[in-house]
Amino acid sequence: MPYEAKLYKVNDLSEGTLKKTVLPHYAMENAKIEQIKFKDTDKQRAVYRVEYNNEVFCLKKVYFGVQDLLFVYSAIEWLYRNKINVPRLLPTREKGRFVQYNNMLFILTPWIDGIKCSYDNIDHIMASISYLADMHNCSEDFTPVFGSSNRGGFENLANSLQKHFNQLLNCSNLAFKYKDGFSKTYLNNFEENIELAELSARVSASIDKKNLKTSLCHLDYVNKNIIFDNDTRIWIIDFDKCKMDYCVHDISYFLRRLLKRDNTKWNIQTAINALKVYEEKRPLNLDEYRYILAYLSFPQKYWKISRDYYNNISKCNKSSFQTLISKAVEKTEFHAQFIGEFKQYIEDKFKTKL
Structure with missing residues (x-):
């Protein structure tokens, strides 16, 4: 039966059910299983922590079909063979790389013990962007x-950015x-945000896509x-969104x-220090810097909140949206200052006007 993207009852994904239906394919009938994430x-x-014979594993229900799963499997294997630390998909008793149960797909990988990258730790940030360059170089x-x-x-x-820019203009009319109250906050902060969006749309239109290098990208x-x-080694996990793409998409995200x-x-x-670290292994050209500037310039949260509010104004929780937009515009001044300085940095670096 072909895979279908559909929702399943929570009972189908209970620990007891998966212990009887999925774990036997990995010869782990007596394992301890605990659900740690469900969306x-x-x-x-859904994600589960599995303990068996003093080892810990990660069991995961994926949300896409076999062909996409084979792409993800291929990406992980490619990176593993190129010395990038990734948790590989473990084989089943039948030598497969996934289990299909009730038209759902499950994969099992080793559990990676450690701490997630801290954005408050400059060493973590620089090591992470350097490792991203390694991943791009080898793929x-x-x-x-x-x-x-x-x-x-x-x-x-x-x-994409031009479309979003037009949506901001439409939201201002609304x-x-x-x-x-929401509209007042939106309009009070419109001038700075529309300037950021205009710069984003204008710079992105000047990019020559032929100059954007491509590779396998994680995209999350x-x-x-x-x-x-x-041992302070970096591991990259969760390749659900990976694709071949422009490397600067990964960097910008x-x-x-x-x-x-x-x-x-x-x-x-x-930001500048992180880009310098990346460029020690993989230099970036002017069009790639244009991409990063355009991507970072667009006021993503301001746009998304306002779009969702006016699309659902008759039935949304207006108080919640008021809180969201108020918080979103708190850093607008810092964002605008950053973009001005980053634009100047690029112009100085490449001796050009953007």
Whole structure:
């Protein structure tokens, strides 16, 4: 039966059920199993900690089909063979790399003991961005196994950002129409945010995509997926979103998650230092810096919150959205200052005007 993306009852994913139906395929009938994560969304997933014979494993229900899973398996194996620390998919009794039960797919990997990357630890940040360069360097020529899906990103950033820019303009029209508390906060912070969005759209339109280097990309390279083990070695986990893509997409995603935090608050020196560390192993050209600038410039949270609010204004919790937009604009000034300084840094580095 082909895999179908559908939701399953919690009972189908109970520890007792999986102990009887999935773990026997790994000869672990007597293992101790504990659910540690469950997301009951359209991409339903579940994660379990399994203990057996003094060893610890991670059992995971994936939310995609066999072809995508084969791509993920291929990516992990490729990286492992190129000396990147990744938890490999363990074989079943039948020598397979996954278990299919009740039209659901499960994988088992070693449990990686350690601590997640701390964004408040500068050594963790620099080691993580350096390791990302290693991953990109070794996977430019990545080829998945036969039967895999052909996972590729390569989104047209300019088209996406222009669309989002237009949505911000539309939200401003709606804000003038509704004139409620949320709309007041939105309009009070509109000028700085629309300037950030305009710069983002303009710079992205100038990128020559032929100059953007490609490789296998993780696409969720954030602190929870970067583990430092007891010997301070880095492990990369959770390749559910991996694709062939522009390397700068991975870099930009990592930096945005790092910089938007309260403790980091768009620190320009942290960003520049991280990029210098990456470039020690993998230099970046002007178009790649344009991509990073455009990606980081767009006011992502301001856009997303306002879009969701006006799309659901008749039924949403207005008080909750008011709290969200108020918190989102707290760092707008820091964001704008960062983008101005980062733009100047790029112009000085490449002796050009953006």
